[in-house]
Amino acid sequence: MLLRFKRSIVVSLVVLGLSLLMVQSAWSYGHGDTKYSGFKNVIIMIPDGCDETVQTVARWYKGEDLQVDKMDGGGVKVHMANSVIPGSAAAATAFATGHKTTVRFLGVGPRTTDLLTGFTPTAEPYAPVASVIEAAKAAGKSTGIVSTSRVTHATPAAFACHIQDRGMDNEIMEHMVYNNINVVFGGGARHLIPSGNTYTTTFGAEWGGKRTDGEDLMQVLLDRGYRFVDNKDDMAELTSGNVWGLFDDSHMQPDMDRQHFATHEPSLAEMTSKAIELLAQNDNGFCLMVEGSQVDWAGHANDPVYMTRDFIAFDDAVKAACDFADQNPGTLVLAYPDHNTGGMKIGHYYTAMxxxxxxxxxxxxxxxxxxxxxxxxxxxxxxxxxxxxxxxxxxxxxxxxxxxxxxxxxxxxxxxxxxxxxxxxxxxxxxxxxAIGWTTHGHNGETVPLWVYGADAPAGIIDNTELALMAADAIGVDLAATTSDLYVDAATAITGTFQLDKTDPENPVLKAGVSEIPMSKDTMKFTGWDWEIELPGLAVYAPETDTVYISEKAAWIINLFN
Ligand SMILES: [Zn+2]
Structure with a gap:
């Protein structure tokens, strides 16, 4: 566990007399049969929407090597099920779950109507597939999500929800709240609060709620024992426990604009360090996802300084993660963009010199x-x-x-x-x-870099779906088995009859005998009884296929009483 790079492994081989194959099986990752294994913690870090160009610009801007420059390097294919140029939701679904999907889909299989030529789906249409965060949680590890966007935005959402439309922030938030993630830091508090209600922040702002289903998810979090913080000082004082820290009703500020508009907000590195500090208290280890969300928005805007500064802010967060890995062997840091955005290049048609x-x-x-x-x-x-x-x-x-x-x-x-x-x-x-040129206000489709700390990077260019398997293998969890445990078709798993009660269209409930399971939650009630039990996973309704997915455990309980 103390070994890090190729050279130190080779030296240790001589000293320890271990076989090369044994060491490679634990520390290397290539195509075929070699995998990561034996890690306690994995930290997945995504600078949304960039490639090596902003890495290069940021290096010159900073005047020294970045943290990602010092890491082992590789490359990642980014296409999604229906396009060579991906969207963030489908790209994140690929590296969160190991399955490529359709534009805007989060944590579910692709539709089959517009697949890329020659592409064969690995998941059923609209069917939920477990993320590495969910698999880690099922294995008793702590889990965390950090972003500078609303936490319901595409990349963080793909790790903690199963919905076919990334625009459904309220529904996504419900999945995230009931997915029992230990630490969540970012923006988007308005999707916790019922429409018509407001939350008064510690710094005097009023955040109006956006929820249309009447649910108060802020209260649900508090009832479930979470702390809720809305400013960096309260975040800094946290020493243990489960917490949601949302620092804006919508997105947080760009890193360089925080000083102008939102001095109460923490930086991405500060959120990352605090998340690690809290999650690392679990002896079973943790899985943390961190997104530098706004590198992508800078690319969309073709704003060179926004892109550079938000990438440096991301790199600072990667440094915090790698510093932890140095002190805590058995920690793997995987960093990679989901796709490039804006087509930033050094050199353009208009350069005078x-x-x-x-x-x-x-x-x-x-x-x-x-x-x-x-x-x-x-x-x-x-x-x-x-x-x-x-x-x-x-x-x-x-x-x-x-x-x-x-x-x-x-x-x-x-x-x-x-x-x-x-x-x-x-x-x-x-x-x-x-001297900076751009090709688009949209995304790009080329291969993106991979930066690895704590092990060698895989040889060659890998597919983005392999990133999910790398993370899962590293910490010894099984994505396919977790999907089988958490998301089975209710029609096959329930032996008796059941119905989906849509009397309240925003809060449908599966009813089977005395059992009642609300959709988008992890809870179960029994008709006539005033108690509620927590299930191991979310109940998910896929409207396009009119299919309900529940956990094996939920089906077992239903069948017991049905
Ligand atoms: Zn993206």
Whole structure:
């Protein structure tokens, strides 16, 4: 467990006289029969929407090697079931569960109507498949989810819910709450609170609820023994126990905008360190997923400084995880983007200097002058989008002097494309004042990097589904067996009759004899009895196939009383 890189393994081989195969089976991962094994903890870290380009820009910007630069490297294929260019929900489902799926699907198998040529699904359409977080929980490990987006956003959601539409934040939140994750840090509190209710934060803000099903999930968390915190100081004081820390009603701020708009929010590295501190108290180990959510949004916006700074914030979080791994052998850190976004490149068609004369200053200095994201800049601009105010605000916050022609170019681009003012500012300033080029406001489909700490990276380019198996194998949990335990078709598992009562369309309930199982929860009641039991997994309803999925345990109890 103390061994780390190839060289130290080789040296130890001589000393210990172990066979190469034995060591490789535990520490290497390649195609075929070699796997990771023997790890107590796994930390999965995703900078959403990027590739080596921002890694390179961030390295020059910082002036030194990043944490990810020091890790063992590999590459990952990113296509999803229906497209070469993936969406975040399907990409995350692949590395959370080991199954490729359809755009927008979370933790369920793909539809069959638009599969890529030659692609054969590995999961039934719309059927839930267990994530490595769920498998780790079933094995008695602690689990955690950290993001800078709403925690119901695609990447974190894929680890803790089973829903065919990533836009259903309320339903996703219900799955996440009832999935009994030990530590959750991020944004999105509005989806815990009933519509019409408000939560008053410790820093004086009022967060209005968005839930339309009448459920108060904040209260459910408190009833289940969770602490709830909404600011970084209260988070810092946590020393043990289960906790949800949501620091915004929706998404958290970009890393560089926190100082301007939300000083109560922790950084991604602070959330990661605290999550690790709390989760590591379980002697059985833990599985933690961390997402640098907004690298992707910066890519969508073609905002070079937002992308660079949020990637560095992600890298700081990776450093925190690797520092823990140094102190706690048996910890594997797997970091990788889900896909690239924006097509960021160093070098573009408009560079004034020859490409072989690009200095570090050409690349870095324009970004160093920018003190806020383009989105934050337009927020500072307010409703005055005049040429004069565009010139003044870009000068003030980005330290770039533009003339009236260029300000008009920004307004014209916005007019032509409908991209919005902040996207238009990023586009024109990137083109005219930086060495950074972009190809799209959407995602890209090329292979992305893999960064591994605590073991060798797998040889060659692996598929994103293999990442799920790597994580599961590492900590000795079985995704397929967990799916079989937690998500069986009620029609085959229940021996008697049952029905799905949709009297309350937002809260359907499976009824079989005296047994009642509400959908999207892990609970079970019995008609006429005033007690509730907790089940090992969620009850999931797939409306497209009109199928209910429950755990083997739930079916066993139903059949006992039916
Ligand atoms: Zn993504």
């Amino acid at each position: 020859g490409y072989t004369e690009t200095t570090i200053e050409d690349l870095v200095d324009p970004l160093k002058g920018m003190t806020i994201t383009a989105g934050g800049l337009t927020r500072m601009m307010g409703s005055d989008t005049s040429v004069a105010n565009i010139i003044a605000t870009i000068s003030l916050y980005w330290n770039i002097v533009i003339d009236e022609t260029e300000a008009q170019e920004i307004l014209d681009y916005d007019e032509e494309t409908g991209a919005g003012l902040s996207y238009s500012i990023s586009h024109v300033i990137s083109k005219n004042h930086t």
